[in-house]
Amino acid sequence: MFPPARAAVRAMATSLSSRTTIPGRSSLRPAGARLCSHNDGRIQLAPGLPIRRPVVTCNHGVGGRQSAGADDGGDERQSAWGRKAATWLLAATMSLSGVTALVPAEAVATVKRRLTQEEQLTVNLFNRNTPSVVNVTNLSASRQDAFTLDVTEVPIGTGSGFVWDKEGRIVTNYHVIDGAQDLMVTLQGGAEYRVKVVGVDPDKDIAVLEVILGKEDEKPDLQPVDIGNSSDLVVGQKVFAIGNPFGLDHTLTTGVISGLGREINSGISGRPIQDIIQTDAAINPGNSGGPLLDSAGNLIGINTAIFSATGTSSGIGFAIPVDAVQSSAQQIIQYGKVTRPVIGISFAPDQASAQLGVQGILVLDAREGGPAWKAGIKGTTRDDYGRLVIGDIIVKVNGKRVIRGSDLYKVLDKQRVGDALDLEVLRETSKEHVSVTLQEMPTPQ
Numbered sequence: 001m002f003p004p005a006r007a008a009v010r011a012m013a014t015s016l017s018s019r020t021t022i023p024g025r026s027s028l029r030p031a032g033a034r035l036c037s038h039n040d041g042r043i044q045l046a047p048g049l050p051i052r053r054p055v056v057t058c059n060h061g062v063g064g065r066q067s068a069g070a071d072d073g074g075d076e077r078q079s080a081w082g083r084k085a086a087t088w089l090l091a092a093t094m095s096l097s098g099v100t101a102l103v104p105a106e107a108v109a110t111v112k113r114r115l116t117q118e119e120q121l122t123v124n125l126f127n128r129n130t131p132s133v134v135n136v137t138n139l140s141a142s143r144q145d146a147f148t149l150d151v152t153e154v155p156i157g158t159g160s161g162f163v164w165d166k167e168g169r170i171v172t173n174y175h176v177i178d179g180a181q182d183l184m185v186t187l188q189g190g191a192e193y194r195v196k197v198v199g200v201d202p203d204k205d206i207a208v209l210e211v212i213l214g215k216e217d218e219k220p221d222l223q224p225v226d227i228g229n230s231s232d233l234v235v236g237q238k239v240f241a242i243g244n245p246f247g248l249d250h251t252l253t254t255g256v257i258s259g260l261g262r263e264i265n266s267g268i269s270g271r272p273i274q275d276i277i278q279t280d281a282a283i284n285p286g287n288s289g290g291p292l293l294d295s296a297g298n299l300i301g302i303n304t305a306i307f308s309a310t311g312t313s314s315g316i317g318f319a320i321p322v323d324a325v326q327s328s329a330q331q332i333i334q335y336g337k338v339t340r341p342v343i344g345i346s347f348a349p350d351q352a353s354a355q356l357g358v359q360g361i362l363v364l365d366a367r368e369g370g371p372a373w374k375a376g377i378k379g380t381t382r383d384d385y386g387r388l389v390i391g392d393i394i395v396k397v398n399g400k401r402v403i404r405g406s407d408l409y410k411v412l413d414k415q416r417v418g419d420a421l422d423l424e425v426l427r428e429t430s431k432e433h434v435s436v437t438l439q440e441m442p443t444p445q
Helices: 003-015 074-096 117-132 322-335 350-355 371-375 405-412
Strands: 020-022 042-045 055-057 133-138 143-145 153-155 159-163 169-172 183-186 192-201 206-212 238-243 251-265 272-279 291-293 299-306 317-321 345-347 361-366 393-397 420-427 430-437
Touching (some): 117 159, 117 251, 159 299, 169 322, 183 206, 192 322, 206 322, 238 299, 251 317, 272 322, 272 405, 299 322, 317 322, 361 405, 393 405
Antiparallel strands (some): 020 042, 133 159, 143 153, 169 206, 183 192, 192 206, 238 251, 238 291, 272 317, 291 299, 299 317, 345 361, 361 393, 393 420
16 A cells, blocks of 8 residues: 555544544444443444444443443444445545546546647638538539549549639639539538539639529528638648548548649640649549638638549649639639730640750641741641651740740740740751740630
8 A cells, every 4th residue: 555545544544533423322432342232322423424324332331441231233233333444444545546436327427528729720720611612513424534643533523612702703623614514513501503604724724603593592691711822831831621522521631731833734725734732631532623721721722633543642632822723713703714825836745855855845836827826936847758847946935944845834824915025946957036926825615
């Protein structure tokens, strides 16, 4: 027994000598006292003990000695009292020694679950943003390449989206609604609304939808997502994805930013999308078009792609940065389309150029009537004998070296319609400078 326990037991034993008496029975004597039934006896209660069967003792005696008068079952009472006292002391000793006592089930209180501060922040973030996330359904569903890395197919209609403004506009991925004839969104709580396509930006894989209200439909109380920015993101910061993976509505996954400045190709237009956010937050089929949020609950990206051989999350997901989303969405809402400048050429894939030993952008074709065609840029052709005649090779744009197609797109993304570019090209054995005035990108049919 531990020293504190021994001390407690001694204290309890001493307390037994402090008698509380009830008239009519004899009082309790110290250990060794005998029980009797004298008329002037007192009922003795041990302090702190529950009153069940009073213990009757007698300290009446001749000359101060304890009488040993006969009593009905006196020895049995002494034995019973001893057993009760021993049991009480043993229970106290076990409690003080760290032994757990058994408590009836009905006596156990229900303890309210306590969350850590971080957990509570996550719960608050989810509850605050869930009303902004919708499920996008294509009522005329077909199958297509759902993610831009061409590694999986997902049925259209399992995509996500988020409320952009109070006017009923919703942003999602273009590949989620590509080819759709009849679209519907489902809000939190199950309310369903038909939507129309306001406009699309295939190059950035972005589409803007708008809720259509019927005669009997009440205008929904939409909660737009809070718009953040993607210019100051850092690798390692925590992120949250909300969407409808595999049709499981409003699913929350968490992770961190694993990388920045990634590049993926748009599965629709083939044009590379710059400054992609990489995350290890689980992104599965159905998450496409859903928001990627920072710890403050602000939109920092739109989940669009996964890198996976199985079609499910492998810890490598990609999101279009919110700065690009905002630029496209604002133009679509204002003009119904995205005004993006083009140079009007098609060029060889990077791998093909490398195999040919070309250190630059090999022009395959200059579209008739386009900016490059008007400026005299020459494409690749074949001569009368079927031999390949290499076209112009763009090596610099506005004095900046370009090697891959993505280098050219990075320049174009910062230009406006009507801007002039100075192209330095290799033509046969000479270098030439050609000025090209950018035109508006043709509207997709």
